[in-house]
Amino acid sequence: MKLTVQSVMDALMKPARSLERTVDGLVFGRAEEEVRGIAVVFMPTQRALEQAAGLGANLVIAHEGAFYSHADQTGSSSAGPVYETKKRLILEAGMSLFRFHDYIHKYEPDLVTEGLVHELGWERFVVKRRPEAAIAELPPASLKAIAEVAKERLGIPYIRTLGDPEQRCAKAAVLVGYRGGGGVTIPLFEEEDVDLVVYGEGPEWETPEYVRDALAQGRKKGVIVLGHAESEAPGMRLLARRLQEAFPQIPVHSLQNEPLFQMM
Structure with a gap:
C-alpha cells in the first residue's frame, strides 16, 4: 500500500x-x-x-x-x-x-521543547512541563559552564548570555522559538522561582531588561539566548527520528541549516 x-x-x-x-x-x-x-x-x-x-x-x-x-x-x-x-x-x-x-x-508535551530538552541532556532533570516551558532542576553549575555545555551539545558557534558568568544556577526554564518575551518569561522567574531562563529569541527590551534590573537589585538571575532556529531545530530533528520509526520503508532525511549570522 x-x-x-x-x-x-x-x-x-x-x-x-x-x-x-x-x-x-x-x-x-x-x-x-x-x-x-x-x-x-x-x-x-x-x-x-x-x-x-x-x-x-x-x-x-x-x-x-x-x-x-x-x-x-x-x-x-x-x-x-x-x-x-x-x-x-x-x-x-x-x-x-x-x-x-x-x-x-500542541503535542503533549510540546515536541519542539522536548527536542531541545533532549539535546541539552536535561530530560532526567525536568520536574514540570507547562504549555510554554519545561522546568528543570539542574545540578548546580555556573551560568558560564551551562552556556558552554549548551553550545557544545547543540553544535552552535555562539550564544548570548546575561548575568554573572560565575553565578550558580540550579533551576531553569527551557523555552523555544519566539517565547522569550517578558509576558512569558517573567512569570517563570516569579511564579516558578527559576534562576535561569533559556530561550530562542524575544524582544530585547522585555526579558533582558527585567533581568538587568533584577541583577541591579542583587537578585541572582540569568538568561541564555540560543537563537530562534537553534532552539527549535532540535525539535525537528526529533520529529525526523519519529517519522523514520513510523515509516521505516521511506527514507527520512533531517536537513540542517547553516548558522544565520556570523560574529564579526
Whole structure:
C-alpha cells in the first residue's frame, strides 16, 4: 500500500487536538501524491530545498514558512526574483511542502521543547512541563559552564548570555522559538522561582531588561539566548527520528541549516 502525502500529514496532526486557526497545511504539491522520500527541516531555505531535491525527497516538512512571513505561505503577496526562483525550484522538483508549525507545538508535551530538552541532556532533570516551558532542576553549575555545555551539545558557534558568568544556577526554564518575551518569561522567574531562563529569541527590551534590573537589585538571575532556529531545530530533528520509526520503508532525511549570522 502506497504512502501518500495526506497519510503523513494525518499521522503528524493526530497527536494534537484539532485547531480552528492554523498556518499548518500543504502549501505546494498534491495530498494524493505517493511519498518517495521525506526531508524534515526547521527553515525551508533555498539550500535546504536544493538538498532535498538532490536526495530525492518529494515531501518536505518545514516548521517555518518558506517566504519570510508567518502568515503568507506561498509568497503570493509579494513578487521578486528571490520569491520566484524559490517557487520555481519547488514546482520544478515536484515537491510537496507541508508547513508543520502549530500542531507540533500542541503535542503533549510540546515536541519542539522536548527536542531541545533532549539535546541539552536535561530530560532526567525536568520536574514540570507547562504549555510554554519545561522546568528543570539542574545540578548546580555556573551560568558560564551551562552556556558552554549548551553550545557544545547543540553544535552552535555562539550564544548570548546575561548575568554573572560565575553565578550558580540550579533551576531553569527551557523555552523555544519566539517565547522569550517578558509576558512569558517573567512569570517563570516569579511564579516558578527559576534562576535561569533559556530561550530562542524575544524582544530585547522585555526579558533582558527585567533581568538587568533584577541583577541591579542583587537578585541572582540569568538568561541564555540560543537563537530562534537553534532552539527549535532540535525539535525537528526529533520529529525526523519519529517519522523514520513510523515509516521505516521511506527514507527520512533531517536537513540542517547553516548558522544565520556570523560574529564579526
